[in-house]
Amino acid sequence: MKPDTTSGALLGSRSPPDTIAGLIAPAQDAAAGAHERIRTLIADDSAVCRRAALLLLAKLPQVEMVGAAEDGVDALALVASTRPDLVLMDLQMPRLDGLQATRKIRAGFPGVRVIMTTFNDSEESKAASAASGVDWFIPKECLRDELPGAIAQLFSGRAVGAEGEPS
Numbered sequence: 001m002k003p004d005t006t007s008g009a010l011l012g013s014r015s016p017p018d019t020i021a022g023l024i025a026p027a028q029d030a031a032a033g034a035h036e037r038i039r040t041l042i043a044d045d046s047a048v049c050r051r052a053a054l055l056l057l058a059k060l061p062q063v064e065m066v067g068a069a070e071d072g073v074d075a076l077a078l079v080a081s082t083r084p085d086l087v088l089m090d091l092q093m094p095r096l097d098g099l100q101a102t103r104k105i106r107a108g109f110p111g112v113r114v115i116m117t118t119f120n121d122s123e124e125s126k127a128a129s130a131a132s133g134v135d136w137f138i139p140k141e142c143l144r145d146e147l148p149g150a151i152a153q154l155f156s157g158r159a160v161g162a163e164g165e166p167s
Contacts, residue, residue, distance in 0.1 A: 043075035072096025
């Protein structure tokens, strides 16, 4: 639902910098359309949620994963170093929550799109997310159904349908 109102740790600190904890291979520059890919960063303190989001995003051929952060501080460092087009941001994280991280991303990297996710689907969470400058709000239990469409609308000039499906 669209709201209406230089280093960082990847999934594990021992992961090579160009992979996400070995879950997917580094993005390959395809001869056709490499510039079209949506460079995406996941920020979530739950390893289970990061993995679920990663697996969901891996089904979208135009999405290129550039990193994953366990909190807002690491997310900001990764935004600075990887320059993503999109951050899939958890609302509640330690050290720096998703609202504070989004405000800082907006201030320093205004072109980066932010989709806020949370298990707390309250009107207060939606309003706070909108006030922080997020582009989209999706309850975590709706990610599988709503994330592809949200990305498609945010990046309307790029095809983001699941493999084999028209977008």
